[in-house]
Amino acid sequence: MAYSRRSLLLLLLLQVLLATTTLSSSDNLPETGNDVVVEVNRSQREFDYFALALQWPGTYCRGTRHCCSKNACCRQGSDAPTQFTIHGLWPDYNDGSWPSCCYRSDFNEKEISTLIDGMEKYWPSLSCGSPSSCHGGKGSFWGHEKHGTCSSPVFRDEYSYFVTTLNIYLKHNVTDVLYKAGYVASNSEKYPLGGIVTAIQNAFHINPEVVCKRDAIDEIRLCFYKDFKPRDCLGSKDLTSRKSCPKYVSLPEYTPLDGEAMVLKMPTDE
Numbered sequence: 367m368a369y370s371r372r373s374l375l376l377l378l379l380l381q382v383l384l385a386t387t388t389l390s391s392s393d394n395l396p397e398t399g400n401d402v403v404v405e406v407n408r409s410q411r412e413f414d415y416f417a418l419a420l421q422w423p424g425t426y427c428r429g430t431r432h433c434c435s436k437n438a439c440c441r442q443g444s445d446a447p448t449q450f451t452i453h454g455l456w457p458d459y460n461d462g463s464w465p466s467c468c469y470r471s472d473f474n475e476k477e478i479s480t481l482i483d484g485m486e487k488y489w490p491s492l493s494c495g496s497p498s499s500c501h502g503g504k505g506s507f508w509g510h511e512k513h514g515t516c517s518s519p520v521f522r523d524e525y526s527y528f529v530t531t532l533n534i535y536l537k538h539n540v541t542d543v544l545y546k547a548g549y550v551a552s553n554s555e556k557y558p559l560g561g562i563v564t565a566i567q568n569a570f571h572i573n574p575e576v577v578c579k580r581d582a583i584d585e586i587r588l589c590f591y592k593d594f595k596p597r598d599c600l601g602s603k604d605l606t607s608r609k610s611c612p613k614y615v616s617l618p619e620y621t622p623l624d625g626e627a628m629v630l631k632m633p634t635d636e
């Protein structure tokens with residue numbers, strides 16, 4: 367029986383559709399709690415290592431213009447963020463890139479309700495804006511942690527991703543290590559980048575990645591194998607490759623916004 371060109375094309379299209387459906391209905395998908403999650407990007411291969419990204423509020427908060435209840439840059443007194451806080455636990459590739467948005471799963475804050483106090487303290491939002499999320503959704507600040515969705519097979523649910531990140535952070539107190547080495551928050555001192563890196567190497571046997579905004583330390587990243595044994599971060603081999611930092615760096619003090627700026631509440635603030 368002869369097929370017309372049109373029916374051949376239709377047949378081809380049907381085959382492609384069938385093949386795609388088979389690919390996206392894998393039986394081996396991870397689950398988060400009770401919710402089955404859906405793989406959204408099979409082309410992303412399994413990650414190679416973790417980077418724990420820590421941010422220095424003294425630097426980040428200098429750019430703060432607005433306050434709202436969730437913005438830790440507006441906290442005062444004993445609540446003030448005077449230590450490195452968590453930016454994220456990132457699954458990364460050895461070539462310097464990283465996967466993102468690997469599985470579609472709705473973030474459910476209830477799953478981490480027992481962690482909220484620790485999250486508010488050590489993993490706070492440092493702005494009022496909504497960070498980008500995988501599927502354009504809004505909601506909880508931590509819901510944008512798309513990195514957790516790419517941490518399979520190490521983490522298979524939301525709770526274990528967040529609780530492990532908090533534990534790793536608490537086991538690696540960078541603020542304390544720097545403090546003991548004499549590197550304390552200051553608006554006048556400059557410190558040798560090499561000295562800061564050495565203090566971290568001695569404490570954790572990790573060659574960290576340091577990210578600066580001009581001469582101020584913005585982030586310090588610690589890297590781990592998938593079993594959380596320490597490993598060097600990429601781009602940390604020699605000081606000259608830490609492109610964004612000069613030889614002498616600062617660790618600015620955290621200063622909350624003054625009274626005038628504090629009243630600039632965001633219209634969306636509840």
Ligand code: U2P
Pocket residue numbers: 417454456458463464497498
């Ligand atoms: O560095 C800018 C933003 O890129 C994302 N990033 C960077 C390095 C890396 O190893 N992995 C990674 O995800 C971060 O995006 P965010 O999590 O903030 O949305 C980082 O802020």
